[in-house]
Amino acid sequence: MALTGIIAKNGAHNSYDRWHIARSAAKEMKKISNGTKKTKGVTWHPELADKVSRMRNHLYWSMEHCNGDETTLKRNLDTAIDHFQMRHDGCDASSVCRQPGYIPDFIVLQDPAAVRLLTKFVHTSAIYRRPADYIYGRDTYLVESYNNVMLLYIDKRIHYGNQTYEMRRNLASSIGTNMCHVATRLCGVVDTGIRKARQRKETLCAKDFHVRNQDMGRAAVSNFLRRD
Numbered sequence: 203m204a205l206t207g208i209i210a211k212n213g214a215h216n217s218y219d220r221w222h223i224a225r226s227a228a229k230e231m232k233k234i235s236n237g238t239k240k241t242k243g244v245t246w247h248p249e250l251a252d253k254v255s256r257m258r259n260h261l262y263w264s265m266e267h268c269n270g271d272e273t274t275l276k277r278n279l280d281t282a283i284d285h286f287q288m289r290h291d292g293c294d295a296s297s298v299c300r301q302p303g304y305i306p307d308f309i310v311l312q313d314p315a316a317v318r319l320l321t322k323f324v325h326t327s328a329i330y331r332r333p334a335d336y337i338y339g340r341d342t343y344l345v346e347s348y349n350n351v352m353l354l355y356i357d358k359r360i361h362y363g364n365q366t367y368e369m370r371r372n373l374a375s376s377i378g379t380n381m382c383h384v385a386t387r388l389c390g391v392v393d394t395g396i397r398k399a400r401q402r403k404e405t406l407c408a409k410d411f412h413v414r415n416q417d418m419g420r421a422a423v424s425n426f427l428r429r430d
Contacts, residue, residue: 206335215334217335217338218335218336218340219340219342220261220265220336220340220341221341221342223261223329223336224258225258226328227257227258227261227327228254228255228257230323230327231250231253231257232254233246234246234247234250234319234320234323235247235251235253235254236251243313245319246319247313247315248309249310249311249312249313249316250311250316250320251309253308253320256282256308257282260278260282261279261327263278264278264279264329265329265336266339267294268337270337272334272337275329276333277292279324279329281294282320282324283320283321283324285299286308286311287310287311287312288310351374352374355370356370
């Protein structure tokens with residue numbers, strides 16, 4: 203039995219993270235946004251060429267604003283199909299597309315073949331078919347970041363004694379989360395007329411491994427060195 207089946211059998215609710223499903227959905231979206239001349243209008247359409255990143259962002263938004271409801275999540279996903287056809291009745295009231303005089307910055311879907319491909323993409327996606335697994339919009343980046351910090355102190359290829367292992371584990375927990383590695387500034391990009399090129403990018407400083415709270419590191423070590 204698959205792991206998800208075991209979880210459901212024991213009464214627990216399964217929930218997948220947003221990043222992986224959005225990443226895989228973007229890959230599938232690329233398949234219908236470009237292709238050969240022979241399959242144009244059949245397996246892909248040029249009107250969908252600028253929709254890959256937009257659909258990925260819409261997936262994030264749909265999961266974040268479904269309020270834990272499966273029907274709301276599916277309805278949020280469906281709004282993208284109408285939105286790209288300039289039908290905004292179902293869009294969120296706070297969206298800029300609901301404002302008077304809205305001018306789209308994307309290719310409006312006019313060909314029924316493009317609408318058909320986008321509709322098929324939305325309705326066959328894992329989020330749409332199994333909304334219960336995504337209604338909570340879980341993220342795993344905090345756990346993954348913690349695992350990366352743990353590997354700085356506990357190498358998988360080295361066997362540590364119990365006391366040393368416990369000390370290194372506590373060092374990772376107390377010091378690793380206080381490393382100085384933050385965004386120093388946001389730099390702009392020259393406006394080339396392309397929407398994505400106008401987005402700001404973070405410039406990060408190099409890791410210097412300086413601890414913000416030296417007392418935490420000292421306490422983590424001394425608690426074990428002073429044991430009898």
